[in-house]
Amino acid sequence: MARTSAARASAAPAAAAPAPRLAVVARPEPGRSSVPFAALCTLIVVLALAAVLVLNIQMSDQSYQITRLQSQSQKLSEKGQSLSAQNDRLGTPQELEKRARELGMVPVTEPSYIDLSTGTVIGQEDRGEEGATDAKTSSELVPATVPQAEIYDEAPEYHGMGNEGA
Numbered sequence: 001m002a003r004t005s006a007a008r009a010s011a012a013p014a015a016a017a018p019a020p021r022l023a024v025v026a027r028p029e030p031g032r033s034s035v036p037f038a039a040l041c042t043l044i045v046v047l048a049l050a051a052v053l054v055l056n057i058q059m060s061d062q063s064y065q066i067t068r069l070q071s072q073s074q075k076l077s078e079k080g081q082s083l084s085a086q087n088d089r090l091g092t093p094q095e096l097e098k099r100a101r102e103l104g105m106v107p108v109t110e111p112s113y114i115d116l117s118t119g120t121v122i123g124q125e126d127r128g129e130e131g132a133t134d135a136k137t138s139s140e141l142v143p144a145t146v147p148q149a150e151i152y153d154e155a156p157e158y159h160g161m162g163n164e165g166a
Contacts, residue, residue, distance in 0.1 A: 089095065097107075112123035 112121050114121055
């Protein structure tokens with residue numbers, strides 16, 4: 001019985017405690033809807049995916065363009081090497097002599113010189129006829145007409161590039 005009396009003793013002081021006073025509180029404002037926030041988040045995700053898609057397409061296009069330009073560069077490099085080899089081959093003395101003979105040129109046996117003070121040709125003259133050459137002295141040669149040099153007394157006026165000032 002001691003147990004029941006102890007339970008009654010503890011219940012009595014609780015009943016004697018004053019009851020809390022209740023007060024009227026203002027009605028809480030209704031919570032904002034989460035739909036605009038969800039729409040904003042969805043819009044951000046969609047824009048991010050669209051940006052990734054656009055960047056991916058641009059990178060793919062750039063990759064194709066780089067591949068095409070590398071191929072074009074390789075072809076041009078090969079063509080340049082081919083032309084360089086052809087130039088080296090055609091620039092040999094044997095090829096030059098062959099092309100000159102095809103054009104009707106003959107090798108010079110003795111060179112001729114032009115005297116610039118008198119305008120006359122000194123030496124032997126080649127006619128270019130299959131090795132037929134006539135040796136002429138300087139008195140037999142027709143003097144070449146050499147135009148007089150033009151000497152300017154005044155330097156031409158310099159206009160510059162226009163950014164020197166007045």
